[in-house]
Amino acid sequence: xxxxxxxxxxxxxxxxxxxxxxxxxxxxxxxxxxxxxxxxxxxxxxxxxxxxxxxxxxxxxxxxxxxxxxxxxxxxxxxxxxx
Amino acid sequence: xxxxxxxxxxxxxxxxxxxxxxxxxxxxxxxxxxxxxxxxxxxxxxxxxxxxxxxxxxxxxxxxxxxxxxxxxxxxxxxxxxxxxxxxxxxxxxxxxxxxxxxxxxxxxxxxxxxxxxxxxxxxxxxxxxxxxxxxxxxxxxxxxxxxxxxxxxxxxxxxxxxxxxxxxxxxxxxxxxxxxxxxxxxxxxxxxxxxxxxxxxxxxxxxxxxxxxxxxxxxxxxxxx
Numbered sequence: 001x002x003x004x005x006x007x008x009x010x011x012x013x014x015x016x017x018x019x020x021x022x023x024x025x026x027x028x029x030x031x032x033x034x035x036x037x038x039x040x041x042x043x044x045x046x047x048x049x050x051x052x053x054x055x056x057x058x059x060x061x062x063x064x065x066x067x068x069x070x071x072x073x074x075x076x077x078x079x080x081x082x083x
Numbered sequence: 084x085x086x087x088x089x090x091x092x093x094x095x096x097x098x099x100x101x102x103x104x105x106x107x108x109x110x111x112x113x114x115x116x117x118x119x120x121x122x123x124x125x126x127x128x129x130x131x132x133x134x135x136x137x138x139x140x141x142x143x144x145x146x147x148x149x150x151x152x153x154x155x156x157x158x159x160x161x162x163x164x165x166x167x168x169x170x171x172x173x174x175x176x177x178x179x180x181x182x183x184x185x186x187x188x189x190x191x192x193x194x195x196x197x198x199x200x201x202x203x204x205x206x207x208x209x210x211x212x213x214x215x216x217x218x219x220x221x222x223x224x225x226x227x228x229x230x231x232x233x234x235x236x237x238x239x240x241x242x243x244x245x246x247x248x249x250x251x252x253x254x255x256x257x258x259x260x261x262x263x264x265x266x267x268x269x270x271x272x273x274x275x276x277x278x279x280x281x282x283x284x285x286x287x288x289x290x291x292x293x294x295x296x297x298x299x300x301x302x303x304x305x306x307x308x309x
Contacts, residue, residue: 010186014231017189017257065148068141068177070184071231 002047002054003080006066009040014071050083084303087115087125089155091146096132096169096280103280104129108296117149127164127303128155130171132224132278142185142227143173152178164208164303165272169225172264172274181267181274182240183232189257193226197289199251200263200277204244207266208302209273212294218251219291221277223263228276230258230265243268248275 010016018039026034043066047054058076067074086104090097097114104110115122117135122128136145146152152174159165159180167175175181188194197220202213213219232240237260240246248264256276264275279292 013233014186015189015257017187017191017229021191065140065144068144068184070176070182070233071186 001080001082002050002078004045004047004054004058004076004078006043006045006058006062006074006076007040008042008062008067008072008074009038010071011073044079050081054078084111084126084300085124086110086112086303087122087128088112089117089128089130089151090114091117091131091133091135091149091174093135093137094131094133094170096278099278099280100129100131100168103283103292103296104300107283107293108300110296110300115151117146117151120150120154122151122154122158125158125163127166127299128158130155130165130167130174131280132169132171135170135174138170138227141173141177142170143175143177146170146174147177156180159267159272162269162271164299166209166299167272167274168278168280169223169228169276172276173227175272175274180272181265182236183230183265185227185276186229186231186257187227188225188229188255191226193224194228194255195222195224196255197222197282198253198255198277201249201251202247203249204247204266206244207247207270207273207298209266209295209299210247211302212298220282220289221279221292222281222289223255223277225256225276228256228258230256230260230262230276232259237262240265245270247273248277 019037022037105112202217249261279295282289282292
């Protein structure tokens with residue numbers, strides 16, 4: 001059993017209005033050293049598989065459902081890997 | 084000409100579309116459930132506005148996998164008219180029947196008002212009763228209507244006259260190149276964020292949407308008789 005966290009964000013070339021608004025708000029709080037905020041979402045997914053099969057499943061569900069590749073991109077990390 | 088209005092869980096403009104076509108235009112229309120996997124006998128299909136599947140994940144992302152969508156794709160590929168307004172437009176992009184996608188409005192707000200539009204292309208089966216570059220006004224009501232596609236796709240859309248409606252004065256949502264509605268390359272699939280079905284009777288204060296349905300019926304009848 002493997003638990004993965006899949007992160008989905010806009011591609012860097014796509015304007016992120018939420019991130020922009022949050023950055024401006026952080027500046028009004030006085031944190032001028034904060035230069036950029038990108039908002040995204042994550043999915044914690046438990047998969048009854050290990051290793052390469054997990055990578056294949058993540059790729060397929062990301063491509064078919066979780067990510068709109070017109071404007072989004074994704075990464076993932078393995079949180080738990082129980083053999 | 085027989086028309087299907089698809090009803091997804093969370094559709095809320097299905098009755099508006101049905102009545103615009105049926106009561107106002109006298110067309111032969113049926114409601115068709117998202118669970119049906121067959122659209123045999125229909126000459127055109129309409130995807131209504133609303134919040135299918137609660138807009139979970141992304142607007143239109145779940146509806147795209149509804150059983151009926153396989154039949155909608157088949158109709159589109161056969162060249163039959165396919166129309167989506169608002170959530171229907173979002174579903175058409177998620178299903179890959181139209182390029183690009185719809186993002187959250189730049190303002191982060193749900194925008195509900197009547198906006199001026201330019202009819203950019205009146206050479207489609209949905210817009211033949213409008214004048215080229217005609218200014219009309221239609222209601223919009225959405226939070227995720229900011230059209231996005233990469234530069235290459237946008238150039239390609241313009242080169243092939245696929246931009247059908249543009250926001251004419253202000254841009255209400257941040258759509259790139261002020262895009263409010265596009266067709267596929269073949270011109271038989273139209274998606275738009277504005278709601279023509281809410282502007283079909285004088286008592287509603289606006290009839291600018293009526294000619295879209297009349298264009299479709301006129302051209303659709305001609306096609307059925309071919």
